[in-house]
Amino acid sequence: MAKRRGKTLVSKLEWATMPADALVIPAWNPQIHDRKNIDDIKVSIKEFGYVDPIIVRKSDGMVIGGAGRLMALRELWAEGWAGVDSKAMPVIAIECDDNTAKKLSLALNKIQSQPDIFLLSQLFQTLIDGGETVDSLTVTGYAPFEIEDLLNVAKDIANHLPETVTEMTHPPTVEPVTEKDEGESLIVERRFKIPLMYATLVDEQLNRAMWLKTKKKTQKIGMALVTIAKVAAEASQEIWEKVIKELEGEMAQQD
Numbered sequence: 001m002a003k004r005r006g007k008t009l010v011s012k013l014e015w016a017t018m019p020a021d022a023l024v025i026p027a028w029n030p031q032i033h034d035r036k037n038i039d040d041i042k043v044s045i046k047e048f049g050y051v052d053p054i055i056v057r058k059s060d061g062m063v064i065g066g067a068g069r070l071m072a073l074r075e076l077w078a079e080g081w082a083g084v085d086s087k088a089m090p091v092i093a094i095e096c097d098d099n100t101a102k103k104l105s106l107a108l109n110k111i112q113s114q115p116d117i118f119l120l121s122q123l124f125q126t127l128i129d130g131g132e133t134v135d136s137l138t139v140t141g142y143a144p145f146e147i148e149d150l151l152n153v154a155k156d157i158a159n160h161l162p163e164t165v166t167e168m169t170h171p172p173t174v175e176p177v178t179e180k181d182e183g184e185s186l187i188v189e190r191r192f193k194i195p196l197m198y199a200t201l202v203d204e205q206l207n208r209a210m211w212l213k214t215k216k217k218t219q220k221i222g223m224a225l226v227t228i229a230k231v232a233a234e235a236s237q238e239i240w241e242k243v244i245k246e247l248e249g250e251m252a253q254q255d
Helices: 035-048 067-078 098-110 117-129 136-140 144-160 196-210 217-234 237-254
Strands: 003-005 008-010 014-018 054-057 063-065 089-094
């Protein structure tokens, strides 16, 4: 049964098999798949299998989502890989008009989450602790230097967490400043969740705060607070509304 929302019409999706030769990547697809991207996809498919089916328009085989995967699969088949039958390729099939296909393709490639650097670093550390290596983890699409950087973040976090803290089930409170005595440099601990896109900005500013040449603790705290304010200034209206709503809920519970 079709669902109509305004002028958008998309049929109910169904599992189908189609010959790979019948699938067509539209010329209007703006996604760039360079050599590294295709190679990364090939490595992932060989490691995990074809676990993310391509989305196609059933009537003409137009690829709406998964052009990079199809390009990688074609190279794998040429190399002799037989993990998927190219003559009966599993796909997710829908039916829609051209405008809907273009909008859906844009949405599938644009609407993506940003990893939390804190949790991401911890996740890689648990994999290493479980016997993985930096080389074996490159199948995730992360380059060795990226994995090593994240492992360094995980170690830094572990070195700064109190011994009594063994597990965090929710975003911890912000404790930005600790100081042993007036003569030592400031130690700033970023113990709060933050999108990866803002991590570089935050850490850069916090590092500046750590080496701020002043003995006045208030100035150092102020530098750390300015850092948080800079990140907040980049936040979208949707994030502000969400945070304010959450704070209002917390205040209502306290009343």
